[in-house]
Structures are given as C-alpha cells and as structure tokens.
Amino acid sequence: MNQASITDQQDETTPQFTGAEILIKCLHAENVQFVFGYPGGAVLNIYDAIYQQDQFEHILVRHEQAALHAADAYARATGKVGVALVTSGPGATNAVTGIATAYMDSIPMVVISGQVPTYAIGEDAFQECDTVGITRPCVKHNFLIKDINDIAPVMKKAFHVAATGRPGPVLVDIPKDITATLNQFEYPETVEIRSYNPITKGHSGQIKKALKLLSEAKRPMVYTGGGVVLGNASEELTQFVRSLGLPTTSTLMGLGGFPATDKQSLGMLGMHGTYEANMAMQECDVLIAVGARFDDRVIGNPEHFLSRPRTIIHIDIDPSSISKRVKIDVPIVGDVKSVLADLNTLIETEKPVQNTAALADWMQQIEAWRGKRFSDFVLDDKLIKPQQVIKTLYEVTKGDAWITSDVGQHQMWAAQYYPFDKPRRWINSGGLGTMGVGLPYAMGVQLAYPDAQVACVTGEASIQMCIQELSTCQQYKLPIKVITLNNRYMGMVRQWQEFFYENRYSESYMNALPDFIKLAEAYGHVGIQVTNPADVEDAMKEAFGPKLKDRMVFMDIITDQSENVFPMVPNGKGLSEMITGKNS
Amino acid sequence: MRHIISILMENEPGALSRVAGLFSARGYNIESLTVATTEDATLSRMTIVTSGNDAVIEQIIKQLNKLIDVVKVLDLNDGKHIERELMLIKVKASASHRDEMKRMCDIFRGRIIDVTDGSFTIELTGSGHKLDAFIESLDKSAILETVRTGASGIGRGDRILKL
Numbered sequence: 001m002n003q004a005s006i007t008d009q010q011d012e013t014t015p016q017f018t019g020a021e022i023l024i025k026c027l028h029a030e031n032v033q034f035v036f037g038y039p040g041g042a043v044l045n046i047y048d049a050i051y052q053q054d055q056f057e058h059i060l061v062r063h064e065q066a067a068l069h070a071a072d073a074y075a076r077a078t079g080k081v082g083v084a085l086v087t088s089g090p091g092a093t094n095a096v097t098g099i100a101t102a103y104m105d106s107i108p109m110v111v112i113s114g115q116v117p118t119y120a121i122g123e124d125a126f127q128e129c130d131t132v133g134i135t136r137p138c139v140k141h142n143f144l145i146k147d148i149n150d151i152a153p154v155m156k157k158a159f160h161v162a163a164t165g166r167p168g169p170v171l172v173d174i175p176k177d178i179t180a181t182l183n184q185f186e187y188p189e190t191v192e193i194r195s196y197n198p199i200t201k202g203h204s205g206q207i208k209k210a211l212k213l214l215s216e217a218k219r220p221m222v223y224t225g226g227g228v229v230l231g232n233a234s235e236e237l238t239q240f241v242r243s244l245g246l247p248t249t250s251t252l253m254g255l256g257g258f259p260a261t262d263k264q265s266l267g268m269l270g271m272h273g274t275y276e277a278n279m280a281m282q283e284c285d286v287l288i289a290v291g292a293r294f295d296d297r298v299i300g301n302p303e304h305f306l307s308r309p310r311t312i313i314h315i316d317i318d319p320s321s322i323s324k325r326v327k328i329d330v331p332i333v334g335d336v337k338s339v340l341a342d343l344n345t346l347i348e349t350e351k352p353v354q355n356t357a358a359l360a361d362w363m364q365q366i367e368a369w370r371g372k373r374f375s376d377f378v379l380d381d382k383l384i385k386p387q388q389v390i391k392t393l394y395e396v397t398k399g400d401a402w403i404t405s406d407v408g409q410h411q412m413w414a415a416q417y418y419p420f421d422k423p424r425r426w427i428n429s430g431g432l433g434t435m436g437v438g439l440p441y442a443m444g445v446q447l448a449y450p451d452a453q454v455a456c457v458t459g460e461a462s463i464q465m466c467i468q469e470l471s472t473c474q475q476y477k478l479p480i481k482v483i484t485l486n487n488r489y490m491g492m493v494r495q496w497q498e499f500f501y502e503n504r505y506s507e508s509y510m511n512a513l514p515d516f517i518k519l520a521e522a523y524g525h526v527g528i529q530v531t532n533p534a535d536v537e538d539a540m541k542e543a544f545g546p547k548l549k550d551r552m553v554f555m556d557i558i559t560d561q562s563e564n565v566f567p568m569v570p571n572g573k574g575l576s577e578m579i580t581g582k583n584s
Numbered sequence: 585m586r587h588i589i590s591i592l593m594e595n596e597p598g599a600l601s602r603v604a605g606l607f608s609a610r611g612y613n614i615e616s617l618t619v620a621t622t623e624d625a626t627l628s629r630m631t632i633v634t635s636g637n638d639a640v641i642e643q644i645i646k647q648l649n650k651l652i653d654v655v656k657v658l659d660l661n662d663g664k665h666i667e668r669e670l671m672l673i674k675v676k677a678s679a680s681h682r683d684e685m686k687r688m689c690d691i692f693r694g695r696i697i698d699v700t701d702g703s704f705t706i707e708l709t710g711s712g713h714k715l716d717a718f719i720e721s722l723d724k725s726a727i728l729e730t731v732r733t734g735a736s737g738i739g740r741g742d743r744i745l746k747l
Contacts, residue, residue: 132598137609141652144597161652194747195594195655320646323639 019148020045020179023112024053026155029187032056032083034074034447036067040087041127042114045179059447059476062468064091066440068098068111069466072169073404073437073444075107076427079232081162082109082444088116089127092173093134097434099169100138104431105253106230108167110158111139117177118146131173140168148181153188160191165198166318167230198317202334207342210313210330211352213286214244217311218358219365221284222246223269225298226253226430227291227316227336234258234423236340237290243347245359247366249277251292252415253430260419261399266366267375267419270298271569272412276369278567278575283365288313289328291336293321295431302326304574315339374567374580375416383560384533386410386485389540390417393455393483396540401425401453404441406462407433409491412565414457436465442480443472453481453544460486460556461510470523473552481543482554484516487561495564499579500571520554529556586615587641588667588737590745591630591648592656595621599653603630606651612636612644616669616734627655627747631667631736633712656745664740670707671715672697674729675722677704685726692718703728711735 017025023046027035036059039047050058061067064086071082082102086095092113102109116125132144141161143154151174158170214220228237228250234257241248241264248258249269258265269277281287281299287310292298299305302325313330314322322331332339377387390413393401403418404427405411411428420426427445429437442456456463463484473480485491493508517527526548530539536557543553566581593599600619607614615633622629634644641659648657660667677685677699689696689706692714698705708718712735719730739745 133601136598136602136605193652196652318650320643320650322646324643327639 014184016182017185018045018049018179019151019174019181019183020049022148022151022183022185023155023174023179024049025185026152026187027083028053028055030081030155030159033080034059034071035083035085036061036071036074036444037085038064038067038087038091040091040114042088042116042176043085043091043179045176046085046112046114046174058085059443060472061440062471063466064094065098065436066443066466066469066472068095068109069101069434069437069440070444070447071109072098072102072107073427073441074448075102075109076105076441077402077424077445077448079424080108081159082107083112084109085112087114087127088131089129091127092129092131096135096138099135099171101429101432101434101437102169103138103140105226105429106167107169108162109169110155110162111169111171113171113173114179115144115173115175118175119177121175131171135171138169139171142171142173144173145175145178148178148183151178151183152186156188156191157193161193161196165196199319199333200317200335200338202315202332202339202342204342206330206332207339207346210288210332211343211346211350213311213313213330214246214288215352215354217286218355219283219285219362220244220246220359221280221287222248222290223251223281223287223292224248224254224257224290225251225292228254228257229423231291231317231336232423233291233337233340236337236344239344240340240347243344244354247280247363249273249281251298251430252428254292255415255426256420256423259421261421266370268415269575271300272416272565272567273569274370274416275372275374275567275578275580276366278569278578279369280366282308282574282576284310286311286313288315290315290340291317293324294326296325299326300569300575300577301572304577307574379533380560381533384530384536384557386413386487386559386563387417388533389483389485389536389557389559390414390457392536392540393457394418396537396544397453397455401455402427402445402449404428404438404445404454404456406438406456406458406465407435408459408462409487409495409563409565410457410459410462410485412492413485416565435462438462439466439469439473439480439482442482443469443476443478446478446480447476455481455483457483457485459491460484460488460513460516461490467519470520470525470552470554474524477550478552479548479550480552482552484554484556485559486513486516486556487559487563488513489561492565498564499568516554516556520552525552525554527554527556529558531558585637585641586633586635588660588665588735589632589634589644589648590658590660590737591632591654592622592745592747593628593630593651594653594655595626595628596653599628600630602651602653603632603648606647607632607634610643610647612640618734618736624747629745631734633735655747658739658745660737660739663743665737665743666740667711667735667737668709669712669715669735670709670733671718672705672707672731673719673727674703674705676702676726676728678702681726688718688721694718
C-alpha cells in the first residue's frame with residue numbers, strides 16, 4: 001500500500017489495522033528502504049505484516065548484532081535513518097552492542113524491539129527483559145509503547161529524534177499484544193516535542209569573532225571530526241579551508257570530510273595520527289574544531305595539550321561536547337553545515353586580511369614536519385607488509401571504493417594508507433571500537449549501493465566475531481571483498497603488550513585459526529589466499545576484476561606478524577610525544 | 585561546591601531513571617533528589633543537590649538538557665533562592681524526658697504530629713543545616729528513626745521555572 005492511499009483513508013470507513021500493520025505503515029511513511037532484522041516470538045505479528053508488504057526489503061541476518069551494524073552502516077553510507085528489528089529478550093540484548101556502537105558515533109537509527117505482552121511485563125515471562133532499561137544509557141531516547149494509539153506518534157517522534165540535532169539511535173519497544181490490537185492508522189504529518197529543540201543556527205557574533213581570530217592567527221589550524229560527515233558539511237568545509245588556506249587535520253571519524261589528497265590536508269591526527277598533524281595540532285596558536293570532540297584518542301593527555309597557549313574555537317551541534325575535556329574560548333553551538341556556510345559568506349563579504357607572512361612560515365614548518373616522512377614504510381620481499389596491502393587496495397580500486405573496517409591495527413592502517421577524498425566512504429566504529437562490525441557494515445553499504453566497490457578491511461581476529469554473516473552475504477548475493485590482514489595475532493593487543501608489557505603476549509595469539517579459504521567456499525564464496533608480497537597486486541586485481549564482479553571474495557592475506565602501527569601517542573601522553581617507529 | 589539544580593521534566597515513566605542513570609553513568613554526585621508532579625500533571629519538578637567544580641556543574645546542566653524528557657533546567661545557585669527540607673523524626677519521650685523533648689521541638693519550631701507513651705514523632709522543616717542542627721542537639725540514644733525528603737528549592741521573587 002503506498003503513501004497516497006494511506007492518507008486517503010481518513011473517514012468513517014477507515015479500516016482497522018493491527019498494531020503490526022500500523023507499525024509497517026509508519027515505516028512506509030518514512031520511506032524506509034531496508035529493515036535489518038531477525039524474527040522471534042514477540043515480533044511474529046510484525047513479521048506477518050512484513051510478509052504481506054513489498055515496499056521495503058527485510059534483510060535477514062544471522063545474529064541480531066549484525067542487524068544493528070548493517071542498519072548502522074546503511075545510515076552512515078546514505079545519511080538516512082537505519083532501521084533494525086529484533087525480538088524481545090535475547091534479541092534485544094544481542095542488539096545492545098550494535099546500539100551502543102551507533103550511539104558512540106552519533107548514527108541515526110530506529111531500533112524496533114518486540115516485548116512480551118503488556119499483561120506479562122514484570123512477571124519474568126519467557127524471553128522477557130527490561131529492554132528500555134538495558135538500552136537507556138546507550139540510546140538517544142527510547143520508548144515503551146503501552147497503548148495502540150501511541151504507535152504512529154511514537155514512530156514519528158522516533159525518526160525525528162534519531163535524525164535531528166546530534167543524531168543517534170532511538171529504540172521503540174512494542175509488546176506483542178499491542179501488535180495484535182486493532183486501530184485506525186493516521187501518520188502525523190508534523191512532530192513537536194516541547195522539550196527537544198536542537199539549535200542549528202550559529203551565533204553570528206561568535207562566528208565573526210572566530211573569523212577575526214583565524215585571520216589574525218600566526219599558526220591557525222582546522223581540526224575536523226565525524227560531525228562534518230554526519231552534517232553533510234564537506235563542501236562548506238572544503239570551501240572554508242581553501243579560501244583561508246588553512247592546514248587541516250581530521251579525526252578517524254571525519255576522514256573524507258575534506259579531501260585527503262589535497263595539500264592542505266595533514267591526514268589523521270591522534271594516537272595513530274601523522275607526525276605533521278599531531279605536531280601542528282600541538283603547536284598551533286588558533287584552533288578551530290569542527291564537529292569533533294577532543295576525545296582521549298585524539299588529543300591524548302588534555303593537560304599536556306593545554307600546556308601550550310592556544311585559542312580554541314569549537315563548532316558543534318551538541319552543547320555538551322563543548323568544554324567537556326578542553327576549555328573552549330569561542331563556542332559556537334549549531335549545525336556545522338550552517339555555521340560553515342555563514343563563515344564562508346562572511347569571508348566573501350568581509351574579505352578578511354590574513355597574516356599571510358606568518359601563515360607562510362607556518363605552512364613551511366608543517367612541510368618540514370611532513371618532510372620527515374614518518375608514514376613511509378619499507379617493503380619486504382618475503383613478508384607482506386599490511387601497509388602494502390592497503391596501498392594496493394587504494395590503487396586497484398582507484399581510491400573510489402567504500403571501505404569498512406573492524407577494530408585494531410588493520411583499522412589504523414586502512415585509515416592511514418587509504419586517503420579518502422569523499423565523505424561517507426570510510427565506515428568504521430570509532431567511538432566504541434567494536435570488533436566484528438566490518439562485515440555487517442559492508443553488508444549495509446553494499447545494499448545501499450549495489451553497484452559500488454565495497455571492501456571490508458579486517459583482521460583474522462575481528463572477522464571471526466561476526467563471521468556467520470558470510471551466510472547473509474550469500475543469501476543476498478552481496479559482492480563484498482573481504483581483505484583480511486592475517487597476522488595470527490590480535491595485532492593491536494600484541495602491539496601494546498610489546499610496548500608496555502615487555503612482550504608478554506597474554507592471550508593475544510589467535511590459535512587454531514580456521515582455513516578461511518575453505519570457510520569462504522563452504523558459504524559459497526570465493527577464497528583467495530596470498531602469502532607472497534609479489535602476489536598482492538595480482539590477487540587484488542583478480543578479486544576486484546570483472547570475473548568476480550558479482551561474487552563475494554574472501555582474501556586471506558598472510559602479513560608480517562611483527563609490524564606495528566606508527567606513529568603512536570602512548571596512552572596518557574601528549575600529542576607531540578609520539579613513538580615514530582623505524583624511520584625515526 | 586554544592587549546587588541545587590531544578591529540573592522541569594515530562595511526567596513520563598522512566599524519566600526519573602534517565603536522570604538518575606545519567607548521574608551514575610557519568611560519575612556525578614547526588615546528595616539528594618526529590619521529585620513530584622507539578623500543577624500541570626504532564627510535568628514533574630525535580631530538585632537535585634549535587635556538588636562539583638564549575639566545569640562539572642556546567643556539564644551536568646548540559647547533559648540534563650540533552651535528555652529528551654527534560655524541558656528546562658535551572659541552577660538555583662545562579663541567583664537568590666530558597667530551599668527547604670522536611671524531616672520526620674521519631675524520638676524517645678519517656679516521662680522523664682518528655683518536657684525536655686517538647687522544649688527542643690519548640691526551639692526548632694517543629695511540630696509533634698504523633699504521640700505514644702514513650703515517643704514523639706516530630707515534623708521539622710527548614711534548610712538541611714537546620715535539620716542537621718536539630719539532630720546534633722539531641723542525645724543520639726533518644727533518636728528512634730529519621731526520614732528526610734532531601735531539599736526542594738525555588739528561586740526568589742521573579743525567578744520562575746515554568747514552561
């Protein structure tokens with residue numbers, strides 16, 4: 001049933017729909033394209049209603065966690081609200097990791113969970129858990145529907161809250177009896193929540209002040225985060241950076257917000273950021289943070305960071321992100337896209353006089369740091385260097401792939417050696433750091449963009465956390481390319497144990513690994529193992545070649561076990577206290 | 585520093601646990617918390633007494649405002665305000681101590697609201713300090729039971745927290 005016919009039904013003859021049908025109509029009204037889920041007792045009515053509609057596609061995963069991750073990636077890749085559906089009890093608890101992952105990275109999602117019937121709530125019924133209570137700390141908001149009349153207004157609110165302001169996951173818990181109750185359907189056209197009015201427009205006085213500070217600065221610096229990507233502000237950011245000629249760095253979450261191959265880009269900053277980005281961040285005199293939150297992996301020790309005098313401007317839609325870890329001199333609360341557009345307009349009208357001599361000196365200093373080339377790596381003729389794999393991936397995909405990753409060393413290498421020129425191309429779990437996201441993330445992206453090249457960069461440890469999804473990939477014929485950097489270790493754990501625990505590799509060795517090639521084949525996919533550095537390029541070309549275009553390919557790439565991620569700012573240290581590795 | 589924060593929030597199930605959960609999750613102190621509905625049945629008014637430096641209090645206010653159910657937040661310490669707390673205290677009042685206990689109650693402007701052969705139950709309202717002072721002034725062995733509401737606060741004069 002389409003949207004037009006829904007609105008035509010507002011008369012005395014209004015048909016009665018079950019709660020489940022009403023819920024589905026709400027999803028239709030929101031133009032939902034995919035629902036990622038897994039059925040179960042409490043959601044049987046909802047699944048019955050799904051069976052009788054064809055407006056959205058339901059994607060059946062193999063574990064609820066993957067449903068959440070796939071919906072999350074769909075949202076990250078498209079900017080639309082991702083939708084997941086799980087049953088009560090274990091369905092909901094399995095979803096929690098996915099919800100928390102999305103919450104930490106501010107991803108808009110609506111999660112629908114089944115609940116035991118209202119009369120059984122609190123009686124320790126089969127598959128009952130307090131879903132609203134369990135998820136409360138890791139959602140933007142959640143609802144327990146206790147009245148059939150609330151379904152449509154609550155769903156409207158859920159989509160509104162998820163997508164506006166600082167986005168985030170919203171959970172709607174629906175008891176089974178409500179989904180069987182009959183009612184009319186009317187989807188509200190507008191929504192008003194008196195306690196929820198996010199500020200979008202930045203304060204013009206503060207914006208003027210920011211521009212003045214940046215123009216007069218001797219060592220200005222732009223530091224951008226995930227807010228630029230989430231806020232679709234790449235164009236505005238790029239115009240802003242280029243018009244003032246400022247050096248710019250990005251967090252892990254912001255990669256692609258500004259073209260990485262632009263000379264104004266210093267790459268990623270933080271624990272595994274580039275030498276030049278971290279030094280410039282530490283030494284700048286005026287810093288403008290755009291949709292970023294000064295977290296521990298980005299600025300290291302805040303006391304060390306603040307030991308240098310610096311004026312800080314911070315644009316963020318969430319007032320609580322401002323002055324949370326670092327005191328801000330010029331806060332600008334607002335939507336980054338709107339604030340940057342205002343800044344750009346101001347630059348055009350006021351034509352501010354910049355301190356060009358000082359800026360030239362500053363850029364020269366930055367080039368000197370960049371010239372140390374700490375990010376270079378040395379190829380080996382026997383062992384495959386993980387960096388080499390990522391570089392080859394970049395070349396073979398011509399820098400135009402969608403890259404998802406899991407969590408660990410491979411994630412950092414992917415971030416460091418695959419320069420992203422476009423937003424939303426880099427999909428990973430930055431805040432929560434959830435191992436296992438890579439494969440379901442790739443599913444969400446590939447479904448959103450069926451013709452795109454989608455690669456999941458992972459490790460042999462991470463991939464096993466959601467490996468059952470190889471089955472989902474087969475069911476929906478998703479031609480994802482899994483690039484496994486197999487070093488037989490939980491690499492990042494091993495690296496920390498090498499640096500900080502005197503090589504005591506406690507439980508970080510992945511013993512009894514499966515034969516990934518046979519495993520991929522067992523699921524009906526193509527497996528390619530690469531052990532020789534000379535074969536990496538050809539194998540990658542084969543995987544992405546026309547012959548395997550429609551197939552999922554699992555590449556098991558045996559890499560150098562001893563390789564570490566550099567530079568590294570040790571935990572608790574300052575940004576300029578990097579360990580720079582072999583080249584230093 | 586001690587702060588008294590007033591919150592106007594939707595009178596929804598779970599709203600209280602959102603606030604309490606926020607404080608425990610982020611490691612903020614709660615010295616006391618009191619909540620009840622207002623004259624508008626859709627709204628609850630909560631008073632939280634907490635402590636922290638300026639940066640912590642600023643974060644508490646921002647985080648509270650971020651909760652979807654929270655309509656308005658006011659740090660009463662930002663201006664002149666009044667705070668009151670109610671205590672019900674049951675004390676021994678045997679024949680020999682009865683007059684003495686009655687006098688103490690009068691001095692603190694308390695009211696005896698229940699009487700038995702051996703005990704008084706006294707209702708006492710005031711600032712937390714006043715209630716503390718009353719407890720201090722009694723012989724510990726005379727106290728049978730105490731129950732306190734925690735502070736409620738309101739701004740003076742034109743300072744009004746309303747929709």
